[in-house]
Amino acid sequence: MEQTVEIQNKAAGVSRFIIVLTTVTAAIMELLDTTIVNVALNQMAGSLGATIEDIAWVITSYAIANVIIIPMTGFLGEYFGRKNYYLGSMILFGIASYLCGNSGSLWELVLWRFVQGIGGGALLSTSQAILFDAFPGKERGMASGLFGMGIVLGPTLGPTLGGYIVDNYTWGDIFFINVPICIVATILTIMYIPKKADEGKHRDKIKIDYLGILLLMIGIGALQYVLEKGESKDWFQSKEIAIVSLLALVGIVGFISRELNTDHPVVNLKVFANRNFAFSSIFVLVSGFGLFTSVFVYPVLVQRINGFTPYETGLSLLFPTLTILPLFPILGRRMSAGASPIPFVVSGIIIFAAFGFYSGTATTDMGRWDFYSMQLMRGLGTVLLQLPLINASVAGLKPNEFGAGISLTNMIRQLGGAFGIALANNYVAQQYAQHRADLVANYVPSNPLFTERFNAIKMSFLSRTGDAVQATAQAYRQLELLLDRQSYYLAYLDTFRIISIFFICVLPLVVLLRTKKKSAAEAAAAAKAAAESH
Structure with missing residues (x-):
């Protein structure tokens, strides 16, 4: 003191x-x-x-x-x-x-x-x-x-x-x-x-738990590699993926066993014995998945499909977030006053789920301001989830467990983001291949719409080059680029929808959360713990 x-x-x-x-x-x-x-x-x-x-x-x-x-x-x-x-x-x-x-x-x-x-x-x-x-x-x-x-x-x-x-x-x-x-x-x-x-x-x-640190790095690193490379290497059909998966399993199980049985754990996993913390961690994981995945997919979508420059992409994210920025200190004061985090968590989940489905309706001709309402929903959902989830996580912990609880909460959120990006990459690749196969089925001469589009593109090139053979080849290349673009576009929209499905799946678990009003001393201890382990 x-x-x-x-x-x-x-x-x-x-x-x-x-x-x-x-x-x-x-x-x-x-x-x-x-x-x-x-x-x-x-x-x-x-x-x-x-x-x-x-x-x-x-x-x-x-x-x-x-x-x-x-x-x-x-x-x-x-x-x-x-x-x-x-x-x-x-x-x-x-x-x-x-x-x-x-x-x-x-x-x-x-x-x-x-x-x-x-x-x-x-x-x-x-x-x-x-x-x-x-x-x-x-x-x-x-x-x-x-x-x-x-x-x-x-x-x-x-x-x-x-x-x-x-x-x-x-x-x-x-x-x-x-x-x-x-x-x-x-x-x-x-x-x-x-x-x-x-x-x-x-x-x-x-005493530093070197073995715990080593097992944590091996387990998370190997798991991340499997998530990143599994799709391209045909998952467990690949000997390499099978070996790395086994390494991930050994690392993670070994880390959990080590931390639960050592007197000086690098990460205090015993707080998971608290049911409220354990269930809150599921929401934290999904919130990290939604937050990081949406911010990863959106810039790639609007630059590849809508033709945004990187700066335009940044501005389309900045203005919606600045709009909801004043809500953060207001929410912080409500949490400090002892308000239950559960209504905020429920609202955040519903808004984030709605954001995913709404983003799944984006079109290829939308401009920067057309995305404003979508990104406003993402920002609002983020604000309503992050701070209340920390409060919900530590609600049932003892004051001397606040530090470990909040530290694990931050780790789980980052872990959800890392896994989310890896899973999004795999899902986009999978959906791209599926949509491409579906669209190619329509690229046949017997399809009048295809023939009309092909002839229009061919005539456009022919009017500039005067070479019918070259114009035909260029028309096919142009249609190939359009096919590729459309396939990726549909795959990105599917990824936004899958984010919504994750949030919808965890929403019923809210009934398992319990909170109690903290005393002034507990609130101060929680604030201090948050400061030291955020």
């Missing part, structure tokens, strides 16, 4: 403002990098000679690294000292960002994105703890509001900023912009962010 007061006294006036600026900027930067690459996937794929399916590893490697590091930030901060760990992560994030921008191959980029995710996970988790320590208890609501706005702005600004950079410069510059920010933030951290009095002094007493 005395340490916190001391930190708050040191963080008065200008110093407090700089701490707010540094921590919120670091969190925005980390979250921005989860989405900034989404609008550059086509350019990256073309530059690196990769398919859209393979280039998705640029996103999933970052998400997997976040999944691994987020639940470990608590003991890593305690082991190295929170300020030292924060500084090291900032420097690692900056170096990895520079190397991402200079990558010359897909797998080199994937490697450095993974390293960037390791550094970025700490920026998000530790920033909020530092920010909360700079404010006394009665002012932490304001600190939470500031940080919450940053959490919403980060993913929103990513596609817009990324789109502007890609349209005017090169895709590597979306990573280079992190470097000067990291340098300034590092200097400000050294100068203005104070250390706790006992930082790093108990290192000898801390």
